[in-house]
Amino acid sequence: MAKITLEDVDYVAGLAHLTLNPETREAMARDLGSILEYIDQLERLDTSGVEPMMHVLDVTNVYREDTVGESLSQEDAFKNAPKTDGEYFLVPKILDGE
Amino acid sequence: MEYEPVIGLEVHVEINSRSKVFCACLNNFHSPPNSNVCPVCLGMPGVLPVLNVAMVDASMAVGLALNCTISRWSKMDRKHYFYPDLAKSYQISQYDLPLCHDGYLDIEVDGASKRVGITRAHMEEDTARNTHTIGGGISGVDFNRCGVPLLEIVTEPDIFSADEAFAYLTALKQILEYLNVSDCNMEEGSLRAEPNISVRPKGSTTLGVKTEVKNVASFSGVRKAIEFEIKRQVKALDSGEAVVQETRGWDADRGITVSQRVKESAHDYRYFPDPDLMPVVVDDAWEERIRQSLPELPQARKRRFREDLDLSEYDAGVVGMTKDLADYFDAAVVAGAPAKQAANWITGEILATLAERKSDITACKMKPEALASMIGLIGDGTISGTIAKELLPDLIESGGDPKAIVEERGLVQISDSAELEELAQAIIRDHPGPAQEFRDGNKKAIGFLVGQAMKATKGKGNPKLINQILTDALSQE
């Protein structure tokens, strides 16, 4: 049986940059746990003759031709930017490498 | 204890399609910052990325050139992480079903052939470029690079020395250039190589703990970084310390790698299939079309130059170095130039002249047909090799028909015996010393005298004939 601990919730929330209050934290553990339980149920099915579904849509090979279209003006590009110098989006200094 | 290194390489190649991989923005390194951006590559909510078919074609071409299996069915996935170079907080990449897998590249190291396994080559998007030179606790982000098509090529841990890594990278770059799928410019970041390195006791079959080295800006940098890492890890193990699995940055100025403290969870990417992008299904016909479009690849071409055209190993290597150079050589041969002579001119005077100008064969105005014609003029005695050498810089710079130029400038070789006999007498008179040496049995002294005669005719004398006449004159006395 899948069991989601509060530590699991904290870990996943951390990865998603989410801050959860104590009640939400508990609720998340419960909800995620029951979702995984449901998955466990599905896993009990015999799927040996079923092709795995790799993608939710039944459509393949959708492409665009390699042609250049119009981009935004710099003015428009920066419209939503919290901070810009007109050339770059400005963010707090990045310390790590990459 | 004796250790042996085990090395794998990850290479990121920016594909030189006209537009980006998921939007129609221009794919150009040199545009002003944030001028090739749109809602898709800026990661705005609600947009729909659509895969550029040129990326699939180019990736398949690379995969086939690297002897990979092309997946009949592959998909795009989201790789999640937070970083200012990625506005939508995930990079579109391929996770468990890459387009190309299980290939190999044969390389040559110290004259021996060696096979490096290619684990996979997968399609993804490049991320934005950060600049840290703005100051004031601020970094700038340029999204022109975000969404540039990127192919990641991953090797098996089949590489056992820094030299092998260097040879692999050189051979890979050559193939990419032959395929014309990338600029392969490491300084501009269109080719990036990240080695992962571990060491293990010699003879052991298990792998040691590996480190990955980033921020290496040249192939020689990769070589140095690997050499440094091997020494560092061996030293650590010898003194009883453990090697920590981590990412290290190459500090080219200090010649060392430095630990990049990254949270472990930062590598939990939570991949899942991107529902915005439809699976890539390649049938036999598509694969075959790409296979047919592949040019003759470097190894095959070099072999042909050696075996069919009888070039030396060295000449075949130099002439086949780049596709442009090999095309030039082939065209000269087709135009009638004897292969060996064409190779000699290309590997010698032509490349030297171009190198002096920090230029390459693409800037050479002398057409391959003109090279063939010039070699023909030497062959039929119209001009001497000396004159040809003199003509060459002009031909390379301005082009033109060698025959017309030779006639126009009056450079036709002097093969008039009477004129040359008169000259020979004058040379002997003016240089009694060397003349006497020759008479005394030093046959090499003739070289100096021939040189003087060539100088006197400004290179137009027929050197063979002059040699003959001088030898006759000195022997008859």
Ligand SMILES: [Zn+2]
């Ligand atoms: Zn765009």
